[in-house]
Amino acid sequence: MTEIIFNEDTKRFRDSILKIGGAERLMLCYQCGTCTNDCPVAKRIEEFRPRNIARLAMFGQKQQLFSSDLLWLCAGCYTCYEHCPQKVHVSEIISALRRLAFIEGKIHPTIKSLLTALSRYGYIMEIGEFENELREEENLPPAPEPAINEISTIMEKTGTLKKVGGN
Amino acid sequence: MSYSPKIGVWLCECGGNIGDVVDTQKVMDEIKNQVQFVKRERYLCSKPSIDTIKEIIKNEKLERIVLACCTPKMHRETFLKNVIEEGINPAFLEIVNVREQCSWVHKKDPEGATLKSLDLIKGAISRIKESKELHTKQMHVTQEVLVIGGGVAGITTSLRLSEYGLKVHLIEKSPSIGGHMIQYPKVFPTLDCSQCILTPKMASIAQSSNINLKTYSEVKEVTGSPGNFNVKIWVKPRGVDVEKCIGCGECSRVCPVEAPSEYDERIGKRKAAYIPFPQSVPSVYTIDFDNCVRCGLCAANCPREAIDLNDEGKIEELNVGAIVLATGFELFDLTNLVNYGYGRYPNVITSLEMERILDVNGPTGSQLIVPKTGRQVKSVVYVLCAGSRDTEVGQPYCSRVCCLYSMKQAQLLRDRGVDVWINYIDIRSPGRRYEEFYRLTQEKGVNFVKGKVTEIEPNGEQVLVRSEEMMLNKMMENVVDLVVLSPPIISSEDTAKLSEMLKVPIDEDKFVLEKHPKLDPVATKRDGVFAAGAVIGPKDIQSTTAEAEGAAMKVVNFLGMARIIEANKAYLARNELCDGCGKCKKICPESAITIVEDKPVFNEITCSGCGACIPECPQNALDQEGLTDIQIQTQIKGILNDTKAPLKIIAFVEKEVVYTAIDLAGLARLSYASSIRIIPMPSLARIKLEHILYAFSYGADGVMMLEAPIHEGPYGNAHKISEERAEEYKWALEDYEIDSSRLWYSRVYVPDWRKLERIFNTFHEMVESEDPIEGNQRGKILKNLLKIKD
Numbered sequence: 005m006t007e008i009i010f011n012e013d014t015k016r017f018r019d020s021i022l023k024i025g026g027a028e029r030l031m032l033c034y035q036c037g038t039c040t041n042d043c044p045v046a047k048r049i050e051e052f053r054p055r056n057i058a059r060l061a062m063f064g065q066k067q068q069l070f071s072s073d074l075l076w077l078c079a080g081c082y083t084c085y086e087h088c089p090q091k092v093h094v095s096e097i098i099s100a101l102r103r104l105a106f107i108e109g110k111i112h113p114t115i116k117s118l119l120t121a122l123s124r125y126g127y128i129m130e131i132g133e134f135e136n137e138l139r140e141e142e143n144l145p146p147a148p149e150p151a152i153n154e155i156s157t158i159m160e161k162t163g164t165l166k167k168v169g170g171n
Numbered sequence: 172m173s174y175s176p177k178i179g180v181w182l183c184e185c186g187g188n189i190g191d192v193v194d195t196q197k198v199m200d201e202i203k204n205q206v207q208f209v210k211r212e213r214y215l216c217s218k219p220s221i222d223t224i225k226e227i228i229k230n231e232k233l234e235r236i237v238l239a240c241c242t243p244k245m246h247r248e249t250f251l252k253n254v255i256e257e258g259i260n261p262a263f264l265e266i267v268n269v270r271e272q273c274s275w276v277h278k279k280d281p282e283g284a285t286l287k288s289l290d291l292i293k294g295a296i297s298r299i300k301e302s303k304e305l306h307t308k309q310m311h312v313t314q315e316v317l318v319i320g321g322g323v324a325g326i327t328t329s330l331r332l333s334e335y336g337l338k339v340h341l342i343e344k345s346p347s348i349g350g351h352m353i354q355y356p357k358v359f360p361t362l363d364c365s366q367c368i369l370t371p372k373m374a375s376i377a378q379s380s381n382i383n384l385k386t387y388s389e390v391k392e393v394t395g396s397p398g399n400f401n402v403k404i405w406v407k408p409r410g411v412d413v414e415k416c417i418g419c420g421e422c423s424r425v426c427p428v429e430a431p432s433e434y435d436e437r438i439g440k441r442k443a444a445y446i447p448f449p450q451s452v453p454s455v456y457t458i459d460f461d462n463c464v465r466c467g468l469c470a471a472n473c474p475r476e477a478i479d480l481n482d483e484g485k486i487e488e489l490n491v492g493a494i495v496l497a498t499g500f501e502l503f504d505l506t507n508l509v510n511y512g513y514g515r516y517p518n519v520i521t522s523l524e525m526e527r528i529l530d531v532n533g534p535t536g537s538q539l540i541v542p543k544t545g546r547q548v549k550s551v552v553y554v555l556c557a558g559s560r561d562t563e564v565g566q567p568y569c570s571r572v573c574c575l576y577s578m579k580q581a582q583l584l585r586d587r588g589v590d591v592w593i594n595y596i597d598i599r600s601p602g603r604r605y606e607e608f609y610r611l612t613q614e615k616g617v618n619f620v621k622g623k624v625t626e627i628e629p630n631g632e633q634v635l636v637r638s639e640e641m642m643l644n645k646m647m648e649n650v651v652d653l654v655v656l657s658p659p660i661i662s663s664e665d666t667a668k669l670s671e672m673l674k675v676p677i678d679e680d681k682f683v684l685e686k687h688p689k690l691d692p693v694a695t696k697r698d699g700v701f702a703a704g705a706v707i708g709p710k711d712i713q714s715t716t717a718e719a720e721g722a723a724m725k726v727v728n729f730l731g732m733a734r735i736i737e738a739n740k741a742y743l744a745r746n747e748l749c750d751g752c753g754k755c756k757k758i759c760p761e762s763a764i765t766i767v768e769d770k771p772v773f774n775e776i777t778c779s780g781c782g783a784c785i786p787e788c789p790q791n792a793l794d795q796e797g798l799t800d801i802q803i804q805t806q807i808k809g810i811l812n813d814t815k816a817p818l819k820i821i822a823f824v825e826k827e828v829v830y831t832a833i834d835l836a837g838l839a840r841l842s843y844a845s846s847i848r849i850i851p852m853p854s855l856a857r858i859k860l861e862h863i864l865y866a867f868s869y870g871a872d873g874v875m876m877l878e879a880p881i882h883e884g885p886y887g888n889a890h891k892i893s894e895e896r897a898e899e900y901k902w903a904l905e906d907y908e909i910d911s912s913r914l915w916y917s918r919v920y921v922p923d924w925r926k927l928e929r930i931f932n933t934f935h936e937m938v939e940s941e942d943p944i945e946g947n948q949r950g951k952i953l954k955n956l957l958k959i960k961d
Binding site for chain 2: 007008009010011015022029031032033034035055056059060062063090
């Protein structure tokens with residue numbers, strides 16, 4: 005079965021990646037595999053291959069990039085960034101792809117719940133008495149009062165809130 | 172032997188290098204009765220010693236000189252120069268290597284080293300008695316050159332040779348020089364305008380008074396020999412007098428016939444009275460008689476009366492000293508690759524057609540359109556290895572330039588906003604600035620797809636291209652406006668014809684075989700014939716011009732050097748015995764022998780002196796200057812006669828590669844059995860069975876043949892022959908009741924010198940373990956040999 009097709013959409017999608025800061029050198033990837041062999045995530049998860057992500061991005065294969073968890077598995081350790089012989093920086097490509105995915109509302113459920121929490125509590129988790137007791141045991145002051153209003157305003161105005169299914 | 176020449180022998184002690192091991196006094200005592208004069212020197216190569224040698228030659232009226240010292244590769248030239256000054260012919264100087272071959276390798280066996288030194292000197296004395304004067308010859312070499320092919324290689328070589336002052340005949344089959352390069356709008360990796368850099372060179376060709384340019388001409392026949400080739404040139408019927416034509420183009424304007432333009436890869440059209448392209452050299456028109464309707468309009472309108480529609484062409488004869496093959500390449504016929512639909516689908520074209528489309532002066536007038544349909548091109552797929560690296564339908568080799576020129580075209584297309592995909596198996600960009608060019612192509616946003624295109628099929632006005640994307644392990648379909656195929660670069664048909672005419676061997680891939688792929692890459696296997704550019708294999712313009720410059724130098728060198736012919740040639744020594752069977756001609760690895768009136772004639776320039784023909788002669792009619800059968804026989808006899816050595820091994824060794832390895836073994840002070848007595852030979856193909864039999868009859872317990880690797884050294888082409896002969900000799904030895912294991916054959920590379928110790932010792936031990944050969948058995952062989960001789 006055909007799995008890769010080129011058309012106007014794939015071309016547009018690739019161009020949109022190239023416009024994002026840090027991802028400009030995507031087309032220089034010559035698929036040497038350095039990024040993949042170095043990647044701590046790839047060592048544990050067979051499906052996660054940074055080289056393949058770069059390749060799919062070069063061919064503008066949005067469908068395949070956005071239809072799985074792949075993009076969200078990167079730990080952001082930047083090992084591939086340091087080692088890439090062509091300065092392609094797959095970590096930056098992945099960031100760019102995440103951004104594009106986010107804009108289209110293709111967001112991983114975990115990320116979604118974290119952002120929902122952020123808009124609700126001003127933190128990515130609720131800080132209650134239990135958490136502050138733990139902090140006290142470590143001689144830490146209670147968590148500062150979060151700027152919930154500011155955060156939710158930003159999230160609303162940037163459309164983030166809507167993307168994660170908030171009001 | 173009635174005449175006995177006066178011989179002088181010198182022994183060098185080399186400080187203690189020789190003298191500490193070899194008992195030089197004993198050696199002197201043993202030989203003093205055999206020669207007129209013997210002397211020992213502390214350092215023979217020192218100026219006072221050399222002066223003494225010269226002095227003594229004069230005073231004692233010595234005629235032949237034997238020097239026992241270090242390897243001849245060290246000081247032979249110095250000694251030779253000095254004895255020549257005293258009137259000694261070069262043939263009358265023998266150097267015996269008692270350092271590298273005796274004192275240095277037999278340190279632990281001084282007695283053996285002394286016996287061996289003595290034997291080797293005795294051998295040289297017997298041999299030099301049989302030597303005859305040798306004289307180098309001067310030969311007439313025509314100081315003119317034929318260059319075949321007017322592409323960038325032929326142009327470069329011709330210009331360089333003409334600048335040097337040689338007369339050059341440049342032959343080109345088409346109406347203009349320029350070759351393929353003039354068809355390209357730009358060249359990688361600089362994106363230079365190809366026509367801008369080549370046109371001035373073409374103009375220089377036209378202007379050079381040393382260059383006789385013959386376009387629309389072909390080589391018909393080549394006879395003669397290196398240094399003196401006779402060439403017949405077929406000047407094809409052009410219908411236009413090249414001397415009269417001023418290139419005004421009047422004929423073309425009135426010509427009513429149109430035909431496909433070869434220059435535009437048949438995309439565009441030209442008239443039947445035409446000039447291939449505006450900058451053509453010579454700027455002379457041609458009548459294409461295949462398409463001409465003979466209306467006579469051109470002739471009637473020519474202001475110079477230069478047109479002759481009854482032109483039948485003519486044969487011209489040339490005499491040249493050397494020939495340069497620069498016949499370039501052709502492209503493989505892509506209609507053979509049915510799955511790509513070339514010739515069936517209008518939007519599948521070759522890369523060379525694309526070159527013409529990309530030219531601003533090309534047949535589409537710089538528009539990016541599919542030539543046959545006129546449809547705008549917005550997307551292109553490049554199919555690399557469309558037949559190259561294909562052992563099934565195409566050519567097995569890599570065409571070497573496709574990756575780079577496809578990237579070049581892709582860049583030009585990207586600059587004009589076209590989407591480009593390059594389907595590759597491997598991207599090969601080795602070469603200065605080539606990887607950078609690859610990176611630049613990537614930066615311009617060209618899509619590189621790993622996976623060879625398997626199928627192309629029509630898709631409306633576009634085409635659908637199928638391949639695998641191997642990096643993702645997925646199938647791929649791509650619909651585009653145009654597909655450009657990179658066909659294999661193949662050897663031209665003319666090259667095959669010329670290779671037969673010139674007796675220049677070609678390889679399996681039909682490209683011309685180099686004399687040595689590494690060490691002599693622009694010489695062919697035939698002397699006086701050189702090659703440059705794609706005629707030796709697919710290559711880029713950079714390498715082509717480098718080869719063309721090299722070929723020019725080789726020609727200059729050849730025309731200059733070939734005048735001196737060394738006196739080491741095979742010759743017909745016993746004319747009455749020769750029955751003209753032609754076996755010598757057949758075996759000669761240099762094709763130096765021709766049979767004229769039932770007798771072999773030796774080309775003295777081509778003959779390398781390998782000696783391979785001499786044992787081949789069933790009539791024993793041939794011999795070699797400076798290395799006669801009788802010299803070899805007496806040397807063997809001299810070494811073995813009256814020797815007190817317990818075990819004697821004669822080792823025939825190739826005198827360049829293997830001899831050097833043996834010297835290196837000496838230099839490293841390896842230690843091997845002192846039974847080994849070395850006799851150098853040009854090639855082991857010089858050895859006759861009788862030489863081996865003589866060795867056994869005179870007392871040898873074993874014989875070694877140490878040959879250099881095939882194609883290495885000046886006699887390299889003969890080294891294969893000796894291997895087959897050694898097998899025959901082993902069988903023949905059994906007829907004389909000598910165990911075949913007593914004849915050793917192996918090949919020795921220079922870096923093998925460490926192994927020599929083991930080879931020599933192994934053979935020594937092997938021979939030692941055998942029962943000795945009985946005296947009457949040796950006598951029987953000798954009697955038999957002498958009977959053969961009668």
